[in-house]
Amino acid sequence: MFNFILKRTLVIFPTLLAVSFIAFFVIQLQPGSFLDSYLEDPRFSQETVTRIQEQLGLDKPLIVQYGLWVWGIVTRGDFGQSFTANRPVAGLIGERMFWTVEIAALALIFSWLIAIPIGILTAVRRNGVVDGLASFLGYAGLAIPDFLLGLLLIALILSLNGKNVGGLFSNEYIDAPWSFSKLLDHLAHLWLPIIVIGVNHVASLQRQMRANMLDVLNQDYVRTARSKGLQERIVIYRHAVRNAINPLISIAGLSFAELTSGSLIAATVLGLPTIGPFLYDSIKAKDQYVVITLLLLSSLVLMIGNLLADVLLAIVDPRIRYE
Amino acid sequence: MKKFVLAALLISSLGVAFAAATNGEPRLSNMPKLGLSAGKYGGTLTLSLPASPGSFNYYGITDNNTYTLIGNVFEGLVEYNLETYKMEPNLAQSWTVSEDGKIWTFKLRKNVKWHDGEAFGADDVVFTYNNIILNTEAKGNSAAGFPKGIKFEAVDDLTMRMTLPYASGAIIQQLRTFIMPKHKLLKYSIEGGAKPSDINTVWGTGSDLNEIVGTGPFKFSSYTADQKVTLTKNTNYWKNDAFGNKLPYLDKLEYLILKSPEAQVAQFKAGTVNALNITGAQFPDLKQGEVNGAAYKVIKALALFGSPPHLSFNFDAKDPLLARLFSNDKFRQAVQPAVNRQRIIDDVFNGLATLPGTPVAPVSSFYFNTIKYLGEFDLKAANAGLDALGLKDSDGDGIRNFAGGKNIEFSLIAPLDNAFFAGGPIATIIQNDLKAVGLKANLQTLQNSLVFSKLNAGDFEAGIYGFGNQPDPELRKAIWQPGGDLYYWHRAMRSSTPGGTPNFKLMKTWEKRIWDIFDQASKLTDQRKRGALYDEWQLLNAKNLPVIMIAKPANIAAVSNKIGNFVYNLGPIPGYVTNHIAYLK
Numbered sequence: 001m002f003n004f005i006l007k008r009t010l011v012i013f014p015t016l017l018a019v020s021f022i023a024f025f026v027i028q029l030q031p032g033s034f035l036d037s038y039l040e041d042p043r044f045s046q047e048t049v050t051r052i053q054e055q056l057g058l059d060k061p062l063i064v065q066y067g068l069w070v071w072g073i074v075t076r077g078d079f080g081q082s083f084t085a086n087r088p089v090a091g092l093i094g095e096r097m098f099w100t101v102e103i104a105a106l107a108l109i110f111s112w113l114i115a116i117p118i119g120i121l122t123a124v125r126r127n128g129v130v131d132g133l134a135s136f137l138g139y140a141g142l143a144i145p146d147f148l149l150g151l152l153l154i155a156l157i158l159s160l161n162g163k164n165v166g167g168l169f170s171n172e173y174i175d176a177p178w179s180f181s182k183l184l185d186h187l188a189h190l191w192l193p194i195i196v197i198g199v200n201h202v203a204s205l206q207r208q209m210r211a212n213m214l215d216v217l218n219q220d221y222v223r224t225a226r227s228k229g230l231q232e233r234i235v236i237y238r239h240a241v242r243n244a245i246n247p248l249i250s251i252a253g254l255s256f257a258e259l260t261s262g263s264l265i266a267a268t269v270l271g272l273p274t275i276g277p278f279l280y281d282s283i284k285a286k287d288q289y290v291v292i293t294l295l296l297l298s299s300l301v302l303m304i305g306n307l308l309a310d311v312l313l314a315i316v317d318p319r320i321r322y323e
Numbered sequence: 324m325k326k327f328v329l330a331a332l333l334i335s336s337l338g339v340a341f342a343a344a345t346n347g348e349p350r351l352s353n354m355p356k357l358g359l360s361a362g363k364y365g366g367t368l369t370l371s372l373p374a375s376p377g378s379f380n381y382y383g384i385t386d387n388n389t390y391t392l393i394g395n396v397f398e399g400l401v402e403y404n405l406e407t408y409k410m411e412p413n414l415a416q417s418w419t420v421s422e423d424g425k426i427w428t429f430k431l432r433k434n435v436k437w438h439d440g441e442a443f444g445a446d447d448v449v450f451t452y453n454n455i456i457l458n459t460e461a462k463g464n465s466a467a468g469f470p471k472g473i474k475f476e477a478v479d480d481l482t483m484r485m486t487l488p489y490a491s492g493a494i495i496q497q498l499r500t501f502i503m504p505k506h507k508l509l510k511y512s513i514e515g516g517a518k519p520s521d522i523n524t525v526w527g528t529g530s531d532l533n534e535i536v537g538t539g540p541f542k543f544s545s546y547t548a549d550q551k552v553t554l555t556k557n558t559n560y561w562k563n564d565a566f567g568n569k570l571p572y573l574d575k576l577e578y579l580i581l582k583s584p585e586a587q588v589a590q591f592k593a594g595t596v597n598a599l600n601i602t603g604a605q606f607p608d609l610k611q612g613e614v615n616g617a618a619y620k621v622i623k624a625l626a627l628f629g630s631p632p633h634l635s636f637n638f639d640a641k642d643p644l645l646a647r648l649f650s651n652d653k654f655r656q657a658v659q660p661a662v663n664r665q666r667i668i669d670d671v672f673n674g675l676a677t678l679p680g681t682p683v684a685p686v687s688s689f690y691f692n693t694i695k696y697l698g699e700f701d702l703k704a705a706n707a708g709l710d711a712l713g714l715k716d717s718d719g720d721g722i723r724n725f726a727g728g729k730n731i732e733f734s735l736i737a738p739l740d741n742a743f744f745a746g747g748p749i750a751t752i753i754q755n756d757l758k759a760v761g762l763k764a765n766l767q768t769l770q771n772s773l774v775f776s777k778l779n780a781g782d783f784e785a786g787i788y789g790f791g792n793q794p795d796p797e798l799r800k801a802i803w804q805p806g807g808d809l810y811y812w813h814r815a816m817r818s819s820t821p822g823g824t825p826n827f828k829l830m831k832t833w834e835k836r837i838w839d840i841f842d843q844a845s846k847l848t849d850q851r852k853r854g855a856l857y858d859e860w861q862l863l864n865a866k867n868l869p870v871i872m873i874a875k876p877a878n879i880a881a882v883s884n885k886i887g888n889f890v891y892n893l894g895p896i897p898g899y900v901t902n903h904i905a906y907l908k
Contacts, residue, residue: 031777031780033776044467048464048467085378086377091529157593158593166590171579171595175545268586271580271590277549278549
């Protein structure tokens with residue numbers, strides 16, 4: 001097991017290098033450059049544009065720019081400067097990291113807490129009224145884009161004369177120090193993004209769980225358990241669910257990375273201070289070091305998530321061994 | 324050298340902007356004329372920003388969100404009069420100009436303090452111009468607006484002298500740019516021994532906000548990334564209202580960072596955001612709310628700024644047949660009647676736009692009315708014009724053909740997310756009408772920044788875009804003077820060296836004349852002579868159609884009934900804010 005984790009950890013580094021290399025050159029395929037926004041401003045002369053190009057190192061060949069960036073990370077832990085903010089990339093990402101992780105983690109927990117029981121229930125009461133209703137809601141949840149759900153909920157809140165229409169805090173609490181009332185205000189805002197971002201996942205997870213359960217319930221060992229005279233509750237929870245849940249653990253490993261970058265439009269509509277919209281703005285502005293660093297981070301989260309899922313799988317399922 | 328007092332002239336001819344009250348305090352005396360009243364003190368005004376500011380250093384960045392915030396914190400030597408759009412004294416109390424127009428002497432205002440209590444003076448002004456504004460390594464410098472060889476010197480604590488290499492008619496427009504505190508920035512400047520580019524690194528969004536001191540009505544108090552910027556009242560602000568009360572009225576000014584128009588409207592309807600710039604597309608929903616008794620008003624203003632969209636054809640298109648056609652003045656003149664401006668105004672702008680004039684804003688004193696040259700929407704006339712060029716549909720497929728039989732087909736690029744107009748719908752209407760006259764345009768809608776990149780690189784055939792209006796044509800010379808850095812529809816004329824003279828051989832006669840007009844007007848100080856030259860330019864534009872202007876969008880805002888003295892004369896333009904006179908009712 002230790003060897004397995006070590007091997008997988010070591011693979012992360014060359015993978016990240018490859019990701020950054022590809023990402024760097026893909027960004028360069030965008031037409032135009034960061035400096036185009038300067039040209040449109042009446043204040044700037046061609047001379048300024050040339051000077052800034054030199055300052056940012058954009059006059060050097062691409063491979064040199066890339067090499068210097070990698071060298072900066074390896075030697076100084078410096079992920080480069082943001083062109084649009086004149087600040088190190090790491091600080092800018094740090095400012096947005098906490099909220100991103102909070103929302104992603106809570107949305108993930110929310111979707112599991114809702115989806116797993118529904119999946120079990122609909123598999124056990126297959127083709128019943130509950131199953132039909134859950135399937136309908138599931139399809140609706142999959143079909144409605146998250147941002148649309150967000151807009152619908154905002155319209156609903158407004159029509160009920162509500163005030164919490166996006167963001168993570170009421171206006172007066174945003175820059176206030178932490179207090180109990182600030183926490184309450186935060187919770188009053190938090191449910192909206194968690195539902196909006198989580199619902200999509202509820203729908204797909206619930207369908208997966210139902211399918212896995214149906215698969216498992218038809219297995220010989222479940223029949224054996226039942227014929228031993230075990231209570232149905234024990235058959236379901238001890239024998240069926242524990243086996244049916246394994247594939248979902250692998251999915252969870254993948255979905256963490258998706259929750260950070262996948263909810264871009266919803267985060268924009270809901271006014272969330274998260275990484276998704278930041279990445280989008282940086283791509284638009286061709287702020288290259290911010291973009292590659294965020295892509296690196298996203299790949300890192302994905303790989304760590306996968307590794308954790310694999311480890312977790314080995315722990316919950318004694319049949320899985322990596323030796 | 325004989326001198327005359329220009330400031331006195333300004334005051335007598337243009338209406339009093341600032342008058343000294345009995346105690347010598349400067350007052351905003353034209354408030355009653357603008358329908359503004361004395362405000363109540365206290366309260367918080369909440370506005371929105373479409374993204375986080377990139378920096379709090381005006382000269383370290385090119386970012387509209389930064390500009391909007393900085394307009395509340397810093398001031399320039401002069402400022403727009405909100406009624407006449409002329410420049411009036413601000414940090415400069417008055418100035419004199421030598422007869423040859425080259426030496427300007429500014430008397431600065433006494434008793435102006437930086438937010439940290441230090442006195443403001445001529446040293447700050449000279450420092451800012453020499454080390455920052457004219458420093459081409461500063462990412463947000465304004466060197467391009469000043470002639471090379473310009474000199475700034477301090478005569479005494481409150482007197483500053485500016486010496487120009489030649490008289491310049493629009494120089495006063497440039498002096499609105501913000502003055503920075505020498506005592507805070509000296510160590511990051513060339514004068515203080517730092518590298519010229521070091522000025523870019525100060526006052527980033529992670530820095531201590533107490534270090535950012537201006538002379539303006541508000542100062543920064545807190546910033547939470549992607550959520551909010553808060554500013555508080557400068558209790559020592561030097562400006563008074565028309566009635567002798569100290570400004571500003573508000574205790575606090577907040578900007579919520581809301582990236583999507585939907586989020587902005589939602590927060591506005593919820594009553595959190597007090598005022599919002601809106602587009603024609605959002606108008607029906609908000610206006611309906613107002614009619615149904617919501618506590619806000621939707622207002623429309625003919626403002627100074629704002630980008631009118633235009634249709635351009637690339638004179639230097641890669642396909643030589645298209646290039647020859649597009650650069651033919653008669654072709655563009657034939658196409659103009661096929662542009663259905665009224666339908667675009669009605670359908671795309673919901674009626675909230677007017678017929679376009681010239682590239683100059685209609686409220687500017689330089690505006691010359693050329694509406695009659697726009698003609699009417701008339702497909703027959705367009706067809707006749709194209710027929711006269713010998714462009715017939717020789718193969719009967721509904722599309723006109725070049726002499727060799729090739730269809731006249733080209734791409735039309737338009738921006739999806741321009742802040743002032745909906746490029747997609749405008750392009751679709753134009754595409755349909757061009758089809759009706761036998762021209763096949765293939766529509767390609769892209770992000771605004773990409774459209775600009777492609778246009779300015781000459782990588783397009785036809786396009787829809789808009790450049791912002793400015794009060795003085797000199798400020799938009801790079802766009803409208805042939806061979807300029809943004810004269811993108813005929814790039815071949817651009818000089819091969821930056822700042823060099825353009826290739827006159829490639830200029831059409833009218834383009835050469837326009838080039839001369841801009842060249843002459845920039846070196847004249849007599850505003851009437853400049854006006855006459857720019858009139859001629861606007862007429863040449865209207866007749867020869869370097870681009871075909873489409874519409875002039877109105878500026879629309881939704882404002883909570885709680886807000887008093889909301890001034891919208893400048894339009895939604897970053898860096899031009901009037902929050903010092905706003906108040907809560």
